[in-house]
Amino acid sequence: MKSLFRHSFIALLIFSIALLTACGGQNTGKSESSAKPEQSSSPASSAPSPAAGDSGKVINAKIGVISYMTGPGAAYGEAITNGLNLALEEINKTYADKLKVELKIEDSAGKQEQALSAAQKLMNSENVVAIIGPTLSTEMNAVGPQANMNGVPILGTSTTANGIPQIGEFVFRDSIPESLAIPASVKKVVDKFSVKKVAIMYGNDDVFTKSGYDVMKKVAEDLKLEVVDTETFQKGQSDYKAQLTKIKSAQPQAVLCSALYNEGAVIMDQARKIGLDVPFVGGNGFNSPKVIEIAGKASEGLVVATPWFTGRQDEKVQKFVADFNAKYHKDPDQFAAQAYDGLYLMADALMKAGVADRSKLRDALAATKDFQGVLGKISFDKDGDVVMDPTVLVIKDGKFQLFE
Amino acid sequence: MLVEQLINGITLGSIYAIVALGYTLVFGVLGILNMAHGEIFMFGAFTGVVLVSELHAPLWLAFIAAVLITSLLGYFMERFALRPLRRMQGVSHLAPLISTIGVSIFLENLAHFLFGAGNHPFQTSISNVKIQLGNVSIDMVQIIIFLISVVLMLLLSVWLSKTKAGKALRATAENIETAALLGVNTKKMITFTVIIASAMGGIAGILVGMAFNSVNPQMGLAIGLKGLAIIILGGMGNIKGAMVGGLILGLSETLIVAYGESGYRDAIAFIIIILILLVKPQGLFGSKVSDARR
Numbered sequence: 228m229k230s231l232f233r234h235s236f237i238a239l240l241i242f243s244i245a246l247l248t249a250c251g252g253q254n255t256g257k258s259e260s261s262a263k264p265e266q267s268s269s270p271a272s273s274a275p276s277p278a279a280g281d282s283g284k285v286i287n288a289k290i291g292v293i294s295y296m297t298g299p300g301a302a303y304g305e306a307i308t309n310g311l312n313l314a315l316e317e318i319n320k321t322y323a324d325k326l327k328v329e330l331k332i333e334d335s336a337g338k339q340e341q342a343l344s345a346a347q348k349l350m351n352s353e354n355v356v357a358i359i360g361p362t363l364s365t366e367m368n369a370v371g372p373q374a375n376m377n378g379v380p381i382l383g384t385s386t387t388a389n390g391i392p393q394i395g396e397f398v399f400r401d402s403i404p405e406s407l408a409i410p411a412s413v414k415k416v417v418d419k420f421s422v423k424k425v426a427i428m429y430g431n432d433d434v435f436t437k438s439g440y441d442v443m444k445k446v447a448e449d450l451k452l453e454v455v456d457t458e459t460f461q462k463g464q465s466d467y468k469a470q471l472t473k474i475k476s477a478q479p480q481a482v483l484c485s486a487l488y489n490e491g492a493v494i495m496d497q498a499r500k501i502g503l504d505v506p507f508v509g510g511n512g513f514n515s516p517k518v519i520e521i522a523g524k525a526s527e528g529l530v531v532a533t534p535w536f537t538g539r540q541d542e543k544v545q546k547f548v549a550d551f552n553a554k555y556h557k558d559p560d561q562f563a564a565q566a567y568d569g570l571y572l573m574a575d576a577l578m579k580a581g582v583a584d585r586s587k588l589r590d591a592l593a594a595t596k597d598f599q600g601v602l603g604k605i606s607f608d609k610d611g612d613v614v615m616d617p618t619v620l621v622i623k624d625g626k627f628q629l630f631e
Numbered sequence: 632m633l634v635e636q637l638i639n640g641i642t643l644g645s646i647y648a649i650v651a652l653g654y655t656l657v658f659g660v661l662g663i664l665n666m667a668h669g670e671i672f673m674f675g676a677f678t679g680v681v682l683v684s685e686l687h688a689p690l691w692l693a694f695i696a697a698v699l700i701t702s703l704l705g706y707f708m709e710r711f712a713l714r715p716l717r718r719m720q721g722v723s724h725l726a727p728l729i730s731t732i733g734v735s736i737f738l739e740n741l742a743h744f745l746f747g748a749g750n751h752p753f754q755t756s757i758s759n760v761k762i763q764l765g766n767v768s769i770d771m772v773q774i775i776i777f778l779i780s781v782v783l784m785l786l787l788s789v790w791l792s793k794t795k796a797g798k799a800l801r802a803t804a805e806n807i808e809t810a811a812l813l814g815v816n817t818k819k820m821i822t823f824t825v826i827i828a829s830a831m832g833g834i835a836g837i838l839v840g841m842a843f844n845s846v847n848p849q850m851g852l853a854i855g856l857k858g859l860a861i862i863i864l865g866g867m868g869n870i871k872g873a874m875v876g877g878l879i880l881g882l883s884e885t886l887i888v889a890y891g892e893s894g895y896r897d898a899i900a901f902i903i904i905i906l907i908l909l910v911k912p913q914g915l916f917g918s919k920v921s922d923a924r925r
Contacts, residue, residue, distance in 0.1 A: 297740075299849045301748035431894050459894040463853045465843040468639040469888035469896075476632040489750050493845040496752075500759070501635070502768060521752045521844075 288583040289329045290573060291349030293342050293360035293370065296334040299463060302489065302517070303362050303562050307384060308332060309555050310566035311359065317550075318574045325578055328570070335361050342366035343373065350377050356583045357382065359569050364388035365434045371398045380589045384569040385562050387511045388438040392612040397589055399611040401572060401602070402565050403534045405435075405485075405510050408617050409442045410449075412508050412532035413483065415619045415630055417450055420506065422480040424453045428470060428494065429485035431459040439485030439510035447483070455479050460490065467494050468501060475503045487512035491529075492521035499525035506530055506621075515560040519625060530630055532617040534602040535561035538627065539618070547601045568600035634767045636889040637882070642773045642842060644881025645780035649835040650854055651861035651873035652787065653828040659804045659868030660824045663724075666731040667708060669855020670738035671829045675701045675836025676846040677742060680751045690755055697833035705829025708734050709822050735851065742848040750847045753840035776838045783831065784874050791870070800824060804868065864904045866917025875915060880904070 292311060296304035311330060318328055331353050333345035342361040349355045350373075357380040361370055367386040374381040375395030383391055383400035387408075392398050416422060427443050430436035447454050455477040458470035471494070474482060484507050486494060491513045498507070499522075506528045514531040537548055537558050547567065551559040559567070575598060576591035577583065598605045606614045621630040650672060657665045675697040682688040682696055712730045716722050760771035791797040802810040803820040811817045839854065840846045861880055865872025880900055887899045907915065 297743070299748070299847070301743065305748065458888070459892075461897070463849055465839065465845045465850060465853070466639075466643050467843075468642075469636060469885040470893050472632060472635050472639060473889055473893075489847070493750055493843060496844045500770060517749060521750050523752060523754060 285325060285327050286577055286581070286583050287327050287329075288357075288573075288577050289331060289353065289355045290570070291346070291353060291355035291358040291360075292330050292332045293335050293345045293349070293358060293362075293366070294332060295337045295362035295366075296332075298336045298338075299489075300337045300362065300487075303385060304334070306560050306562040307360070307362060307566040309551070310384075310559060310563035311570050313547075313551055313554055313563075314567045314570035314574075318570065322574065322578065326574055328574060328577075330570075331355060335366055337363055337366070339366055339369040343369045346370045346373055350374065350379050355379070356577075356585055357573055357588055359384060359566070359573065361386075363433075363435060364391060364438070367391055367398075368394075368434065371395065374398065378585050378589075380585060380592055382569050382573065382592070384565040386435075388434050389441070392608075392610040396593075396611065399592055399607060399613075401569050401600075401605060401613050403511065403532075403613055403615060403617055405439045405442045408511050408532040408534075409439060409483075409508070410446045411617050412530050412619050412630075413443070413446045414450065416481055416506055416508050416530050417452065419630075420480060422452065424455050424477075424479045425481045425483055426456040426458070426474040426477055426479035427454055427483045427485075428458045428460065428474065430462060430487070430490060432461045433487075435512060436485045436487065436510070439512070442510075443483040443485060443508075460486075460494075462490070464490070465493065467497050471498045471501055471503055474498075475501060479505060481506045481508060483508045484513065485510045488515040488518050489521075492518040492526065495529060496522040496525040504528070511561070514620070514627075515562075516558050516627070517560065519622060519627075524625075526622045527624075529622045530619065532619045533561055534613075534615055534617055535559075535564040536618050536620060536627065536629075538629075541601075543599070544601050564601050568602050568605065571600055572598060572605065632889065636885055638767075638769055638773055640882035640885030641878065642776050642881070643885060644878035645777050646835055646838055646842065646877075647854070647857055647861055647881050648874045648877025649780050649783060649831055649838065650858040651865065651877050652784065652870060653832045653835070654858050655862045655865070655868055655870060655873040656824055656828040656831075658862060660800065660821060661713070661727070663713075663727040663731070664859065665708075665825075665828070666728060666855070667712075667734035667738060668731075668828065668832055668858065669851030669853075670735040670742075671701050671704050671708075671851075672832035672836045672839075672854065673742060673846075673848065673851035674704055674738065675833030676753075676840045676850065677746055677751070677836075678833065679837040679840045680746075680753050680846050684752055684754050690757070693837055694834060697837050698830045701829045701833030701836070702826045704738070705826045705832075706822065708829070709825040713825070714818075714822075735855075739848050739851065746848065748848065750845045753844050753846055755841060758841060758844070772841050776842055779834065779838060780874075783834065784870070787831075788870055796823075860901065860904055862914075864907060864914055866914030869914065869916040872914055872916035 294304040294307050315328060315330055331349060335342035335345055349358055358374055359382050361367055362385050364386045367383050371394035375397045380397050385402050386400055387402050387404050389406055391400055425447060429440035456474050460467055482505055491509055495507055509529055509531045514533045518526045576588055580587040580591040593607055596606045603615050608614050619630040620627045653668050678697040678700050679693045682693040712734050713727050716726050716730060757771050762769045791801060799815045800820055802815055803817050807817050861876040862873055865876030883903050884896050884900045887896050
């Protein structure tokens with residue numbers, strides 16, 4: 228009997244080790260497979276090798292990625308790296324004679340210090356020409372100044388808090404800031420339902436949701452709305468009934484809710500259950516098909532302004548949605564779309580710069596104007612912040628539709 | 632609003648109480664904190680999600696499956712993470728605690744690997760049923776949660792005080808050596824206790840899934856910490872303490888949000904616990920001689 232136990236214990240151990248290595252291998256496998264062909268021709272950052280292409284010179288660029296891949300926000304990192312890997316595949320195929328991009332993906336686990344050490348590793352020992360990421364604004368506040376000091380162009384694809392591109396001239400983002408998205412959506416809701424009283428709810432332990440709240444508060448003041456109640460919550464909370472019951476008794480005509488979709492979807496579900504049926508206006512992090520998946524019918528009436536809309540009638544958008552579906556068997560969300568465009572922006576700037584050089588790449592990026600991506604026309608302003616028009620969407624009949 | 636908030640608080644409190652019962656049982660018998668309890672609870676919730684939301688099985692089946700799976704997890708944990716440490720000489724009394732932390736990390740990542748990140752919906756046919764009393768609306772789910780937790784606690788205390796197995800368990804909790812001398816199979820009793828505690832965690836997991844419609848691999852940590860705070864408040868190893876402590880924490884958290892600042896929810900709830908402990912350091916129902924048996 229004892230030996231039987233011991234055997235099953237050993238079997239369990241081996242099984243668990245196999246599991247762990249299996250999921251570890253997936254991540255490294257992707258970057259390794261793209262690294263292999265280059266390794267045989269030349270080490271990174273040396274002169275372009277004659278073996279790689281026969282017509283002209285091929286730019287060999289190693290781009291670092293810092294993403295939130297383990298922990299509570301791993302879903303964001305998954306969407307982002309999926310978008311990046313799809314773009315990588317296409318870029319290396321389409322521009323095979325001009326450009327060879329290699330991605331070095333590092334996990335930040337959503338922690339500032341881990342993001343910072345990943346960035347240092349990418350900049351100093353991996354010698355990347357640019358960095359895409361990190362995922363959270365909190366992380367960018369730590370990583371951005373370092374990258375700027377080292378003269379490494381860094382492009383946030385999901386950092387929407389105020390003040391990110393203002394960190395320095397090497398810091399860019401292609402994610403639309405809350406200060407642009409939220410006023411657009413709030414204004415439309417106020418106009419349509421002639422709203423006068425609103426309640427605000429936000430996560431007070433995150434730079435992103437907190438900055439969304441600051442914008443909401445300001446918009447409410449600008450539009451002369453009466454804020455009848457302000458409630459907060461924290462990451463990882465699962466019970467919001469107490470806050471929602473209080474909001475309900477204050478009888479607002481709309482709820483402005485600054486939350487990431489994971490918490491936001493649950494908040495909407497519980498709100499509808501206690502009979503709070505007013506429209507919800509969310510920030511950027513609320514905009515994901517996952518809200519519908521998690522909250523189902525309860526998600527109806529959520530209004531968001533977004534750069535990304537799966538249903539947009541545009542050849543480029545529809546091709547991206549179809550390719551993404553074929554590869555990952557789900558619709559791309561905004562995180563995937565922003566990452567996808569992010570890598571294309573980098574590739575575009577690299578080809579304009581003509582060489583994998585950090586400061587030339589920065590200048591080329593800064594000069595980007597009317598780049599046609601899946602998000603629409605993208606330009607950078609003088610700070611390196613994205614300029615584009617957001618679309619206002621509402622969840623109706625189980626899907627995001629244009630809010631008219 | 633007050634009535635609705637009280638109901639919210641009681642629901643939350645009942646869930647906290649069932650989680651805390653699992654901690655308190657293991658602590659009573661083994662004298663250790665089982666840090667993996669929250670993660671076992673999370674596996675119970677995921678069992679419910681898979682069965683009810685994805686395979687559309689009836690709810691009662693989900694409860695049975697969750698109890699089976701979490702019991703199995705509890706058994707494996709006792710067998711491979713706790714028992715080997717008990718047999719060895721000179722092992723620090725903190726070793727089992729660290730070992731359960733290891734189990735919790737393993738289980739959290741296993742769930743992450745199996746189910747993916749993010750929240751999973753838990754849709755049941757009864758989750759939209761409401762009862763309207765005047766201008767107060769009560770969810771059917773809230774009533775079920777409260778009933779299940781009360782029934783569980785009654786069953787547990789009857790079982791502990793009236794049945795032979797329950798008496799053996801209490802004897803083991805009192806003093807392992809003496810119980811063994813008196814003919815109690817203490818090894819079996821310990822395994823049994825961990826299994827029961829885990830099964831209760833599994834039931835609590837499904838209840839949380841039903842109540843809040845949010846199941847994710849990290850949920851174990853947040854609720855697990857609350858469970859720990861509750862057994863300190865109620866008195867380590869005390870069943871009544873876990874139940875009352877759970878209700879106190881659930882109600883105070885809810886009422887703080889209702890009549891104060893939601894940002895201070897956890898802070899004030901824990902300040903209340905600290906104040907109670909200053910007056911009664913052994914916890915609400917803890918006995919002063921709880922350390923004498925060592």
